Amino acid sequence: MHLKQYSTGLKNTIHGAEAKIVKLTFPAILLFILSALSYISFAQSDLQASVQEQRISVDDNTSSLHLDWTRLLKNKVLTINDGHSTAVNYQAFLAQHGELKAYLKQLSAISHSEFKAWDKNQQLAFLINAYNAWTVELIVSNLSKNENKGLKSIKDLGSFFSSPWSKKFIPLLDEIRSLDNIEHELIRGAVDETGKSTYNDPRIHFAVNCASIGCPALREEAYNSENLEQQLEQQTRRFLSDSSRNHHKNNILYLSSIFKWYREDFDKANKNTTRLAQFILQYADALKLTSDQQNSLLNDKMTFKFLDYNWDLNALH
Numbered sequence: 001m002h003l004k005q006y007s008t009g010l011k012n013t014i015h016g017a018e019a020k021i022v023k024l025t026f027p028a029i030l031l032f033i034l035s036a037l038s039y040i041s042f043a044q045s046d047l048q049a050s051v052q053e054q055r056i057s058v059d060d061n062t063s064s065l066h067l068d069w070t071r072l073l074k075n076k077v078l079t080i081n082d083g084h085s086t087a088v089n090y091q092a093f094l095a096q097h098g099e100l101k102a103y104l105k106q107l108s109a110i111s112h113s114e115f116k117a118w119d120k121n122q123q124l125a126f127l128i129n130a131y132n133a134w135t136v137e138l139i140v141s142n143l144s145k146n147e148n149k150g151l152k153s154i155k156d157l158g159s160f161f162s163s164p165w166s167k168k169f170i171p172l173l174d175e176i177r178s179l180d181n182i183e184h185e186l187i188r189g190a191v192d193e194t195g196k197s198t199y200n201d202p203r204i205h206f207a208v209n210c211a212s213i214g215c216p217a218l219r220e221e222a223y224n225s226e227n228l229e230q231q232l233e234q235q236t237r238r239f240l241s242d243s244s245r246n247h248h249k250n251n252i253l254y255l256s257s258i259f260k261w262y263r264e265d266f267d268k269a270n271k272n273t274t275r276l277a278q279f280i281l282q283y284a285d286a287l288k289l290t291s292d293q294q295n296s297l298l299n300d301k302m303t304f305k306f307l308d309y310n311w312d313l314n315a316l317h
Contacts, residue, residue, distance in 0.1 A: 062122045065110075066129050066222035068103040072096070077220045078316055084242035086217040087316040093140045100140065104133060112173040121225035124187070124199050128223045131182045131208045134170050136218075138179070139211050139313070153311045154211040165210075183208055188265065202265040202279065205258050206235040214245070214256065214310035241286040245307065248289065251296050252303045253280070260306040276304070 076089040076096075093100055107130050115123060135154075142157055151157075157164040165179040172182070187208075190198035209218040216239040223231055240246050245256045259266060259276060266276040273279045277297050280287065284294050296302040 062118060062126065063224050063226065065106060066125070066224060068099065068106070069129055069133055069222040072100060072103065073218070073220050073222065077218055079217075079220065081242065081244070084217065084238055084244075085213070086220060086314070088136070088139075088211070088218055088314055089316040090136070090139050090143055090313075093136055094143050097140060097144070100133070100137060104137060107133070108171040110173065112175075115173055119225065120199060121228045124201075124204070125223040125225050125228050127182060127187050128204065128207045130170075130172055131179060131187075132218060134172075134182075135179060135209060135211050138164060138167075138169070151313060153313055155311050197268075200268075200270050201232065202262065202270060203232040203236045205262055205265065206239045207232055209314075211314055212310060213312045213314050215314065216258075218314065237283060237286045240280075240283045241288075246287060248287065248293060251293065251301060252305055253287075253293075253297070254305050254307055255280075257306045257309045259304070277302070 072093070076092045078087045078089065079085075080087050107126070110126070115126065118126070138157065139151070139154065143151060154164055158167075163180075165183075168176050168178045168181075170177045170179070170182070173186075177186075187199060187204055188197075192198050206216040207219070207223065209215050211218075216235060219231065219235060239256070247254050263276060266273075266279045268274070272282065277300060281289075281294060281297055284297075289297070293302065
């Protein structure tokens, strides 16, 4: 065989081998790529399912966290005044003080980092329940003392120099806090990373209860994230429709002092309103305002007057 013929034959052999390699490896490579994509897709689905399970777990945990509080409230809070108010059986709470303390211990076990991982409704429901439960605890723990057997008002638990709301006795979110701290800093004063109010909902004033007759009703169940919007709306209408605490005559609207003390919360922009008059107009039916009164309110021609507050204990007698 001549050298030229040998060289040509060798080249043909090499080209043929390369073609076979391409034919053999291309399907294999394609199969590998498809397998890899399938694995990635499965991994992503598995991760999403895991995140969803964690989310469901968090939702379930925050709801079940307050079940004991609901059980206590249903047995010890009586609806009165045609449904507008409630009276609290503090003596019954005292008889089951251990159960109340057990619930408070559950609240104290939640760390600040856990709390921050919740959504806004979960956080707000937690804080309202905490405020109300520790208010009951403040009353109950003092009823057990002989000198407070005839306790007439929560204000009697303060002193000339400090109020009961400024007393630091609440282990919550990794700190020892007061009722004032929960209401004014954790709820009303909370801001997000942009500096905007975290919750920005004046209806919270009809959910937190200060153990007094003048306060909005202590709700007969715990607040929870799933029903929070409905619960806040019900509490607001419940309070505003109480003619003993909010009523009108001609062009004068007589309101609870809550609207005076927290006027700034009702005057700043929230969901639908930017001032107190607009907030009130949303509940014109609850207040039974006539169309003329509504027009006067809309045009700032209605006068607000604020009623004296009843600080007597909201106890069942």
